[in-house]
Amino acid sequence: MFVSRVFLTGLFLLAACAAPEVPPPAAPGPAPNTRASAEPLPPMRRFPVRRAAPPQRANADMAADFLDLFFQLESGRNLPAFTRFEGPISVRVVGPTSPTLERDLTDLLTRLRREAGISITRVPAAQAASITVQVIPSRALQNAVPQAACFVVPRVQSWTEFEAARSGNRLDWATLPRRDRVTVFLPGDVAPQDQRDCLHEEMAQALGPLNDLFRLTDSVFNDDNFVNVLTGFDMLVLRATYAPELRSGMGRDDVAARLPALLSRLNPVGDTIQSKQRAATDPDWINQIQRALSLSGRQSPRVRAARRAITIARRNGWADNRLAFSHFALGRVVLNEDPEAALESFLRAGRIYGADPLTRLHAAHVALQMTAFALSAGVPEDAVRLVDAHAPAARMGENASLLASLLLLKAEALRELGRDTEARTIRREALGYARYGFGDADIVRRHAEEIATIPPS
Template identity: 45%
Template sequence: MSPLRLLLAALLLGALAPDPAVPPATRALPESTGLSLMHRPGPGRADPPLRPNAEMVGDILDLAFALESGRPLSRLGRFEGPVRLTVAGPAPPSLMPDLDALLRRLRVEAGLDVALAGTGADGPEAAIVIEAVPKASLALAAPQAACFVVPNATSFAEFLRLRGSPLLDWEGITTRRRAAVFVPADAAPQEIRDCLHEELAQALGPLNDLSRLPDSVFNDDNMHSTLTGFDMLVLRVIHALPVGITRQEAAARLPDLLARLNPQGEQDGRPDAGRTAMARPDDDIDRREGLAHYALGRSRAARDPAAAQAAFAAAREHFRRSPLTAIHRAHAEMQLAAYALAAGDPDRVLFLTGEAIPTAEAHGNAALLATLLLLRAEALEAMGRGEEAAALRLDGLAWARYGFGRGEAVDARLREVQALNPWRMARSMAG
C-alpha cells in the first residue's frame, strides 16, 4: 500500500474516534504551536426536535420500554423527586466543568431537578455517583463499552463485587434509587463529556438505543456526541409520566403530553415562520442510505480510495437532503476534504470545510472541528496564504486538545493532515 493510502486510511478511519488510528509522531510539537492552549465547546442549547410528535411517539415508547439488549420492560422506571449527584475519587480536570454545563442544560431544557449534592450534613443524599475509572479497568469489566451506567451501585468496586447479581438488572426496577456512572479517567476531554451525556441521560431516562434515530445520542452510530433537542424532550416526557406506568398506558397518554410539551411538533411536517425545515417522510430512507454509503467509504478507504471517495460523496448527497442529518453531512465533508487536499485541490478543501465547520462547532464536536480546521489551514498554506494558515492551525490545535486529549495524539493528527498536502511534501523533498 502506498504511503498516501496509509495516511488517508489513518485519517479517515480514525475520524470518529477520539484518538487517531496511527501511532503518535516521534517528535513532540514545539511550544510555539500553541499546544498548551485548549478551546472548550460552550454549554450550548439544542434546537427543538424537527420531527412531528406523531412520529416520535413510537420512538419514545421503544426507548423507554426496552433495554439495549432488546429485552422489553413491562413498566416505566425512573427516579422520583429531586436527583442529586456526586463525583467519586479524583476526576480529570475537564469533568467538573462539563458536568456543570450538562446539569444546567438538564434543568433548563428537560425541566429536571438535578444538581450536585451539597457537602453539608443536611443536604440530600446523592442518588447517582459518577466515577472516573482507568480505560483498562473499564475494558476488562465491559469490553464493548467505553463507559456505562448500572443500578444499585455506589462505586466501581461495588459494581465488581455485585457482577452477576440481580441487583444490577434494570428489569423490575420502577422507582430508581441509586445508580453509578463509570467514565474513562484517561480519555480525551471530549470522550469523557460524551460519556457523561449519554450515561447520565440513561440513568435519568431511557435505557435503550435505537439505530433508526437520526437526532439522538440514543443511537450507536456515534454521530451526535451531546444531548439533542429530541433527547431533552424524551427526558421531559419520561419524567412527566407516572412511575410504573405500562407501555399501553403510556401510549394512551403520549399524544396529549407531547402536544403540551412540544406544540410545534403538532404541525405534521408543515414548517412555520420560526422553523426553517421539518422532517420529510423519506428522511429516514436518505439517512439509512447515507449511512450505508458512509460505512462503505470507511471500509474501502485503505484498499480503493477512488471507490471510497465516491461512497463519501454519495453519503454527503443523501445527508444534505435533511436538517436531521447536518452533523452526518459534516463528517462526510471532512472525509471528502481530506481526499481533495491529497489530490491538490485547495479550493475544494476550502469549500467543503467552509460547509462543515459551522455544523461541527454548533454540535460541540471538537475532534471533528479540529480536523476540519487543520485541513483548511493546509489548503491555505498550499495557496500561499501562510499567515492565515498559521492562525487557523493554532485554532485547530486548541480544539484538538479537547477533542483528542494527549499531546502526542494531537501531534499525530496534525502530522497526518500535513502529510496529505502535496505542496508541503514537494517542498520537503526539494529541501
C-alpha cells in the same frame, strides 16, 4: 452504554482513545513535516453552553420514539414497565476528576434543569446520591464490558459493588420498579471530549431511555454516535419523562395513552408537523453494521458485512441516515485497500446526509474524508470550500476533534495556496480545539503532523 467510537470517524479515527492514524499514501510523498512537534500549543478551546434547538418533528413521531426508547433495551429485550427517579435527583462524583470534567458536568446539570425541567443537583462525594459518577481507568471499563467506552448500571454505588453484583440479576434493568440508585462509570484517562460525550449519553440513560434507535438522526440515543451532546429531541424526551402525567410502574399502553396530551402540552408546535415516522430497523442490518465496524474482524468479512448492510437498507426501502451510514461504513472499511471505492461510498453517504437538515453533523464527518481526498489530489481550493461548508455543523455539534481536523486540513490547503498568514491563524484555532478533542499534547501534535503530510509533493 456508550459504544467506543474508534471506528466511526473514518480517516483519522478522530474520537479514538488511542492516537489517530492516517492511511498510507497511494504514492511516495514528501518527507514528514515535523514543524508541529516543536510548536507550542495554544490554550484549550471549549464550546459555549447553548440551549439546543427544539425538535423539528411531529408529536406522533415523538410518541412512537419515546415508547420504543423506554420499553426496550439495546439488546432488543422488552421492558415491562416505565421507570424513572421519583422526586429530586442528586449527583455525586467519585474518583479523580479534571477541571474540564468538572465544567462539563456543571454545564450538563445546568442544561438538564433549564431545558428538561429536571430537579437535579450536585452533592459531595461522601454523601449518598441518586446518581454516582465514578471515574476509573478505561482498561478496567473495557475489561468488564468490551467495546464500551463507558456505561451505566442500576442498584449500585461503586465499582466494587458492580463487580460483586455481576453474577446475579441485581443489575437487570427489567426488574426495577423505579430508579433509586444508579452509577455511571466514566474513563479517567481519555480526552476531555470523550469524557464529556460519555457523560452526556450515560447521564441521559441514567435519567431516561435505556435503548438506542438507529432511525433517529438528532439524538444521542443512536448507536451511530455522530451526535454526542444532548439535543432538543433528547431534552424533550427527558422533560416528558419527568412530567407529572407519568410515573414509575406504568405499562406501555398506559404511557402511550398519556403521551399525546402530554406532548401537546410540552411541544405544541409538534402538533402542526406532519408525521414522517420511520420503520423499525431490521435486526439483521444492525448485525451487519456491527460486523463491518468491528475492529477485531478480518478485512474480507467486514467488507461483505458492509455491502450486505447496504443491500438490506435498500431492500427495506430506506433512503435515510441508515442507508447513508451503510455507505459510510463501507467507505471506512475499504479506505486503505481501495481508495476509489471508499471515495464513491463517501460520496453516496454525503449526498444522503446532505439532503436532510438534521444530518448536517453527519455530513461534516463525510466532508472530512472528502477534504482529505481533495488535498491529497492537489486541489486545495476544493478542500477550503468543503471545510467552509461543513465546519459550522461541527461547531454546532460541539465536536472539537472533528472541527480541529477540518481546520487543520484547511490550514494546509491555505498554505498550498500561498495564504500563509491565514493558514497560521486557522492552524492555531484548530490546535486549541484539538487540545479538547484529543487531550494529550503528543497526540495533538502527531495528528497535526500527519495532516501536514497529506498535500502532494
